[in-house]
Amino acid sequence: MALKDYMQVMQPAIETDLQQFINQSIPAEYPELRAMLTYHMGWEGEGAGPEAQGKRIRPLLVLLCAEAAGGNWRSALPAAAAVELLHNFSLIHDDIQDNSPLRRNRPAVWVKWGAAQAINAGDVLFTLAFVSLQRLSVTLPPQNVLLANQILQNTCLRLTQGQYLDMSYESRSTLPLDAYWPMIGGKTSALLSCCCELGALSAGVGEGQRAIFREYGSSLGLAFQVLDDWLGIWGDVALTGKSAESDLVSGKKTLPVITALSKDGPFARRWALGKIASQEVPALAQMLEEEGIYAYTLETAENLTTQAVEALQQATRACSSDGQVNAAQALQELTHSLLRRKH
C-alpha cells in the first residue's frame, strides 16, 4: 500500500470522526457556535470543501505512526482528532493575534463573527481536543490515557510558549541566532512530535520506542518549518509571482532573516530602516544570497530532513508485519513529500 492508498481510506475516516465528534459535543441548542466551528473546519459556509479543510497532515501522521508501531489506525482516531482540533484552535487564535483576515483563502472566523466570539470558538476547540483524546479509554488502559493527556498538555505548553516568543519577537529589531529554535520548536515542531508519539502510544509501545517516534516528529517539524522559511523567500510565489507574499514583506522573523540580522551585514542594515516594500524583494533576496543565507538555510533544511529520515528508519526498524512495513514506507513517502515540496 502506497501513501495515496492510505490517504484514500484514512482521510475520509478522519473527516467523518471529526464531524461526528463536534456535532455530538456541541448541543443543537447552540447552532451558531457549531456554525463557527464547522465553517472554520472547512465543512460549511462559503468556500467550504477540501481546499478549506487543509491537508490534515497531523491526524494522518498520528494514524500512520500508529500502524507503523504495530497498532490499528482506527483505534488512534481519537488522538488524530485531538491533534487536528488543537491545531485548529491555534489557527483561530493566531489569526486574531496576527490580525490576519484570511485563512485558507476564506475570511477568518474573527472576520465573520468578531474577535470576541472567535476567541471563544478557539477555546471550544481547545477543550474538544482534550475531550477527544479521552476517547482513547475505549482501547487503552487508564494509565496510557493519562500519558496521552500528559503528552498533549506538554505540547500545549510548548505551543503557547512558542507563540509567546513569536509575538514578542515582532517588536524587536534585532535577535540572537539562537532565538529561532525555541520559537519554531514550540510553534511547529512540538505538535508534529506529539502526533508521532500519540500514534505510537495508541499502538501500545513503550517509552523507548515512543522516544524515537517523538524524535522523528520533532525533526520533521523543524525541517518542515526551515523549508517553509526558505520557500517564503525563494519559493516561486514569494520571489517571482506576487512579491507581496514574500516573508520579507510581512516582516516575519524566519531563519534566513534572523541569521542575516546576526551577521549585521547589508541586509541587517536595510532591515533596521523599516518595513520592506514588495518591489524591493528581488534585490533583498539577492542580497541574502550573497551573504550566504540562501545556501545556509537550504543546508539546514537538508540536515534536518536527513535527521528526520534517519529517526524514521530507526523508529520503524523493528517493523515485522506487512502492515507495519507498508505504513513505514508510507511515512517515508509523506516525509519526502513534505520536505521536497516546492510551495
Place this chain on the structure above:
Amino acid sequence: MALKDYMQVMQPAIETDLQQFINQSIPAEYPELRAMLTYHMGWEGEGAGPEAQGKRIRPLLVLLCAEAAGGNWRSALPAAAAVELLHNFSLIHDDIQDNSPLRRNRPAVWVKWGAAQAINAGDVLFTLAFVSLQRLSVTLPPQNVLLANQILQNTCLRLTQGQYLDMSYESRSTLPLDAYWPMIGGKTSALLSCCCELGALSAGVGEGQRAIFREYGSSLGLAFQVLDDWLGIWGDVALTGKSAESDLVSGKKTLPVITALSKDGPFARRWALGKIASQEVPALAQMLEEEGIYAYTLETAENLTTQAVEALQQATRACSSDGQVNAAQALQELTHSLLRRKH
C-alpha cells in the same frame, strides 16, 4: 474549627501551591510570560496583594468539600489549583471579549501587554489547569484522575457555551425568559459545581455521593449569580453610591432585565429606546420594583439558596468523623456568607 480557621490554613496553602506550580511549569527563559501570569494572579506588579488576588472561593470550595467528603484537603490541592487556573483563564479572555480595562481594580492583562499576548496568556492558564489536575495521580488511581479530567472538560464545554450565549445576547434587544438559565448555568454555576464534585472525587467517594456535591455546587452557583444580579441593581453601590456601576448602565442581560423584557411593560419599552444613562438608574430601578421584579429576583435567589443549603445538608448527612462535621459546618458558613452578602 470555624470557616475562618480553615481559611487561615487553606488560603496560604492554595497561594503557595499555585505560585510554585506556575513557576515550575513556565521555564525561567520566559520571564515576561511568567510576569503576565503572576501579575494577573495578583502576586506581582503594581497593586499586587490580597485585593488583587481575589477571594479564591473556588479552590476553598474544593478543599472544604474534600474534607467534608472524608478526604484530606492537602491531597485535593491539585484540583483546587486547577479550578482557580481555569477561572483565571476565563477572566483574562473575558476582559478582552468585553473590552473591560480593569480587573480587580488594576489594569487588565490585555491593557498592559496587548490583546494578542493576553489571548495567549489565557491559553497558558487553560493548559495549566489540566496540567495541575493531572497531579492528582499522586494520590488517586488512574481511573479517578481520568474522571477528574472528564469533569473539568465538561466544565470547560459548559463555560464556553455560557460565554457564547452571553456574548450573543448582547446584540439582541429582546430575549425569552428561559434564555437566562443556560447562560448562567454555563458561566457561573458549572465551575462551582465542578469545584464541589472534584473535592468529593479527590476524597474518593462514589458517583452517588458526588452527584449530591455536584448538585450543591450547582445551586450555590445559581443562587450566587441571581443575588449578584439583584445587587447589581439594588445593591448599595449600584443604587445609591455610583449609579454608573449599576448593571442597568452596562446593559448586562441579568435576571431582572430579562424578566422585565419578557413582561413587555414600561421598563421593556424604555430598554428598547437604547442605552441607559446613570441619572436614570434610580427611576428605572423603581420601575422594575413596581413591575414586581425586585421581589421576584430576591425570591428566586432565596429559593436557590434553600436548595443549596438542603443539598449541602444531604451531601454531608453521612459525615462521621469530627473533621468531616467541622468541614461541613464551614461549608454551611461559606454558603451563608456568599448568599447573604450585601455587595
